[in-house]
Amino acid sequence: MSGMVVVGLFEGIEKAAKAGNALRALPLAEDRITTLSSVPLPDRAVTRDTRPIRFPRVTLVGWFVGALAGLALALGTYLLYPLITGGKAIISVPPTLIVTYEVAMLGALAGTVIAGFREMGLCRFRTRLIHDPRIQEGKILLCARVSGDEQAKRAMDAMKTAGGIDVRPEEGEL
Amino acid sequence: MSPKWAMAIDLDRCTGCGACVVACVAENNIPVVGEAEVEKGRLMQWLRVARYWEGEYPEAQAIYLPVPCMQCERAPCETVCPVYATYHNEDGLNAMVYNRCVGTRYCANNCPYSVRVFNWYDHKWEKPLDEQLSPDLTTRSRGVMEKCTFCIQRIRRAKERAAEETREIRDGEVVPACVQTCPPGALLFGDLSDPHSEITRKLKDPRRFRLMEHLGTEPRVVYLKRQKGAGR
Amino acid sequence: MSGAPNPGGGNHLARTDQGALYRELSRSNLPATRRWYTVVGLLLLVTLWGVGCFVYMMKVGMGVTGLNRPVMWGSLIASFVFWIGLSHSGTLISAILRLTNATWRAPILRGAEAMTAFALMVGGLFPLIHIGRNWRFYYMIPYPNSRQLWPNLRSPLMWDAVAINTYLLGSLTFLYFGMIPDLAIARDHATGWRKRFYTVLALGFRGTHSEWRRYHVASTIFAILIIPVAVSVHSIVGWDFAMAKVPGWHSTIFAPYFVTGAIFSGLAGVVLVMAALRKVYRLENALTTVQFENLGKLLCTMSLLWGYFYFAEFLTVWYNRNPEEWEVYRSYGGHFLPLWLSMVVCNFVVPFPLLCMRRVRRSIPALCFVSFLVLVGMYAERFLIVVTSLARRNDPFIWHNYFPSWVEFSILAGALAMFLLLYTIFAKLFPIMAVSDIQERLFQATDRVVGGTTLESVARPEASGEGGHG
Numbered sequence: 063m064s065g066m067v068v069v070g071l072f073e074g075i076e077k078a079a080k081a082g083n084a085l086r087a088l089p090l091a092e093d094r095i096t097t098l099s100s101v102p103l104p105d106r107a108v109t110r111d112t113r114p115i116r117f118p119r120v121t122l123v124g125w126f127v128g129a130l131a132g133l134a135l136a137l138g139t140y141l142l143y144p145l146i147t148g149g150k151a152i153i154s155v156p157p158t159l160i161v162t163y164e165v166a167m168l169g170a171l172a173g174t175v176i177a178g179f180r181e182m183g184l185c186r187f188r189t190r191l192i193h194d195p196r197i198q199e200g201k202i203l204l205c206a207r208v209s210g211d212e213q214a215k216r217a218m219d220a221m222k223t224a225g226g227i228d229v230r231p232e233e234g235e236l
Numbered sequence: 237m238s239p240k241w242a243m244a245i246d247l248d249r250c251t252g253c254g255a256c257v258v259a260c261v262a263e264n265n266i267p268v269v270g271e272a273e274v275e276k277g278r279l280m281q282w283l284r285v286a287r288y289w290e291g292e293y294p295e296a297q298a299i300y301l302p303v304p305c306m307q308c309e310r311a312p313c314e315t316v317c318p319v320y321a322t323y324h325n326e327d328g329l330n331a332m333v334y335n336r337c338v339g340t341r342y343c344a345n346n347c348p349y350s351v352r353v354f355n356w357y358d359h360k361w362e363k364p365l366d367e368q369l370s371p372d373l374t375t376r377s378r379g380v381m382e383k384c385t386f387c388i389q390r391i392r393r394a395k396e397r398a399a400e401e402t403r404e405i406r407d408g409e410v411v412p413a414c415v416q417t418c419p420p421g422a423l424l425f426g427d428l429s430d431p432h433s434e435i436t437r438k439l440k441d442p443r444r445f446r447l448m449e450h451l452g453t454e455p456r457v458v459y460l461k462r463q464k465g466a467g468r
Numbered sequence: 469m470s471g472a473p474n475p476g477g478g479n480h481l482a483r484t485d486q487g488a489l490y491r492e493l494s495r496s497n498l499p500a501t502r503r504w505y506t507v508v509g510l511l512l513l514v515t516l517w518g519v520g521c522f523v524y525m526m527k528v529g530m531g532v533t534g535l536n537r538p539v540m541w542g543s544l545i546a547s548f549v550f551w552i553g554l555s556h557s558g559t560l561i562s563a564i565l566r567l568t569n570a571t572w573r574a575p576i577l578r579g580a581e582a583m584t585a586f587a588l589m590v591g592g593l594f595p596l597i598h599i600g601r602n603w604r605f606y607y608m609i610p611y612p613n614s615r616q617l618w619p620n621l622r623s624p625l626m627w628d629a630v631a632i633n634t635y636l637l638g639s640l641t642f643l644y645f646g647m648i649p650d651l652a653i654a655r656d657h658a659t660g661w662r663k664r665f666y667t668v669l670a671l672g673f674r675g676t677h678s679e680w681r682r683y684h685v686a687s688t689i690f691a692i693l694i695i696p697v698a699v700s701v702h703s704i705v706g707w708d709f710a711m712a713k714v715p716g717w718h719s720t721i722f723a724p725y726f727v728t729g730a731i732f733s734g735l736a737g738v739v740l741v742m743a744a745l746r747k748v749y750r751l752e753n754a755l756t757t758v759q760f761e762n763l764g765k766l767l768c769t770m771s772l773l774w775g776y777f778y779f780a781e782f783l784t785v786w787y788n789r790n791p792e793e794w795e796v797y798r799s800y801g802g803h804f805l806p807l808w809l810s811m812v813v814c815n816f817v818v819p820f821p822l823l824c825m826r827r828v829r830r831s832i833p834a835l836c837f838v839s840f841l842v843l844v845g846m847y848a849e850r851f852l853i854v855v856t857s858l859a860r861r862n863d864p865f866i867w868h869n870y871f872p873s874w875v876e877f878s879i880l881a882g883a884l885a886m887f888l889l890l891y892t893i894f895a896k897l898f899p900i901m902a903v904s905d906i907q908e909r910l911f912q913a914t915d916r917v918v919g920g921t922t923l924e925s926v927a928r929p930e931a932s933g934e935g936g937h938g
Binding site: 317 | 600
């Protein structure tokens with residue numbers, strides 16, 4: 063995924079959108095264009111997210127893994143050492159349901175965190191990531207992954223024409 | 237066949253003398269906490285003789301109700317303990333494991349008879365009072381629950397003796413301290429699974445009732461109702 | 469706050485640039501002043517005093533409390549219920565507001581979520597403080613002991629342990645996850661050790677289009693997951709009591725009643741925390757009367773709901789006159805009358821009519837007063853539930869009253885100080901305002917002239933269908 067990325071800062075979403083259109087017209091595939099912004103931009107405002115969002119499945123998987131763990135914790139421990147209390151049955155269903163539910167929810171939360179972080183690409187401390195702190199002033203950083211100097215030059219031109227500030231090539235990952 | 241230990245308390249015979257309480261304290265290494273603590277509701281006795289008044293003065297009459305642990309067959313205290321410190325043992329007794337207890341006191345709350353007591357402090361037996369401690373059972377540290385065990389140490393001893401002599405435990409062989417002491421003979425202890433035992437016969441009495449029967453705890457302590465009328 | 473109506477909740481912030489907005493909202497992160505150190509020092513002192521008293525209690529025995537037989541649970545358990553209840557507003561309210569896309573929510577999210585996390589930490593300590601052999605607390609952790617015996621998961625206390633564990637981890641995740649974009653903003657503004665601190669904590673979040681999209685999906689999932697967990701936690705706290713054979717506890721209404729009470733007291737807590745943040749860190753532009761009025765409306769609803777639940781419970785026992793339960797209720801008119809009155813007056817009689825008035829809801833001091841009353845009333849309610857039912861148990865021969873000892877009061881004070889201490893330190897180190905949420909809302913909002921007035925108009929990205937480029 064690593065390679066040359068052309069970046070440009072844009073003042074306001076309109077200019078960024080214009081630049082986005084120009085990049086697409088180069089042509090540059092949708093998945094090679096992205097933005098960095100301090101606020102979430104609506105999809106298709108500048109660029110479109112082509113990657114499907116898959117991690118909610120892991121939430122479900124986490125739920126079931128948690129449910130199994132909860133079941134083992136409740137039911138399993140009753141059966142490992144059957145000790146009668148209060149003259150009641152060894153297998154007691156409602157407490158098992160409660161414990162299973164709680165651990166299942168914990169599993170779902172854990173699954174969401176782990177898979178969500180992974181899919182968002184967080185915790186990549188060793189890789190050089192494209193970033194520009196100036197987005198915190200309200201600017202939008204438009205990034206285009208290009209292959210070859212020829213394409214880079216055309217992308218830079220397109221960005222400059224659309225009103226990009228500090229348009230430059232960068233080495234790094236998105 | 238596992239025994240069904242039970243106690244019968246004949247309220248007609250109970251005079252409220254409190255000898256059973258004293259015997260229990262002596263037998264089970266129960267600390268004496270002193271007046272100030274008793275005032276605060278920290279009595280450590282496993283057996284209490286509750287006293288109720290019936291009628292108005294001068295016709296007032298005291299009713300005495302000795303309340304040990306009921307050794308419920310469906311003991312509510314057992315289910316709520318998070319660490320199984322109280323459970324049903326093989327003799328059908330409601331047993332207490334001091335070493336496992338962390339002192340949540342949930343069992344005490346869930347006991348409708350409020351017979352469980354808590355060690356609010358570490359208790360000391362000053363010399364020479366420590367000489368009176370029974371070696372058959374431990375003293376309890378601060379922070380654990382305790383309660384009447386039907387003198388489990390005596391049951392254990394009788395069981396061992398019977399096993400040595402390869403026989404069953406005889407009726408009347410196990411006598412808890414309170415039963416042994418009761419001057420008017422209001423208390424009786426025995427095995428309900430033995431159809432010929434004295435307690436089985438005694439509990440055919442139509443006066444029998446159990447405390448707070450409606451709660452469904454199935455106590456092993458059965459009371460015999462006090463009769464009313466002349467000469468009583 | 470007076471002057472022109474400000475329907476947007478800090479709408480004028482839109483006119484300042486983002487750097488200035490961040491500086492305004494992150495005042496709490498400025499280098500600590502002497503006053504800050506004094507406050508932290510004092511709180512630390514009170515906390516340490518509470519810890520000292522706890523250690524003393526542990527060494528000497530639970531006898532240093534006012535507990536007795538039959539009142540085996542007292543102020544420590546009442547405080548446990550109270551603090552866990554207080555934790556309910558934060559995450560729950562914030563999750564509900566996120567899901568319903570309430571436009572005024574942004575400035576209160578972080579403060580409320582942080583409150584949840586710290587109230588849970590403090591509340592979760594109480595059962596451990598309260599048990600007789602605290603040094604053996606690990607007997608309740610699910611692992612087999614040397615005889616291969618596990619803890620008894622049939623005990624409601626174990627349900628509690630499992631549920632609070634899930635809720636605490638969930639709330640911390642919710643708090644942290646919601647904070648990541650703000651940590652990224654802080655990272656890009658900070659220098660020195662704070663830069664390194666925020667760099668690690670922001671986990672390399674930059675705000676790419678893909679990150680933002682996934683971030684939104686994940687925070688929605690968290691919100692969906694955390695709501696049922698929050699409800700279950702206080703239901704289980706209610707079941708700790710309802711499962712017991714104690715007249716006055718054994719009631720089917722307890723789970724929903726406890727959840728209602730929890731949200732009620734939690735909202736009151738949020739109002740007080742928000743008012744304090746607003747005052748101390750001069751966040752008047754972010755936390756406007758809009759937020760307070762809306763919180764006031766919610767508080768009013770919860771007061772009504774609480775009153776309804778309490779009436780339903782009271783009526784059932786009162787009409788039935790089941791002697792065991794009735795003795796508990798009779799003591800409300802006797803020994804426990806002051807407590808009962810404070811509960812009814814502080815939870816319903818005063819707050820409900822006051823909160824019906826727009827003037828009160830829009831006045832921050834008045835709303836704070838009502839919230840304080842609610843906290844007092846809810847503490848009284850917890851105390852009443854725990855203590856009264858035990859003090860008037862089935863057997864009248866052992867009835868006994870209870871009053872907390874100085875050791876218990878010290879521990880309660882220490883707990884409060886610990887909560888405030890954690891909160892103060894959190895506000896110093898972390899973005900206490902959800903800057904990115906506020907920015908997002910400002911980004912979506914524009915002023916629109918309608919006839920002679922100007923109204924705020926909000927664009928909802930998720931409401932628009934196939935938009936886009938040609």
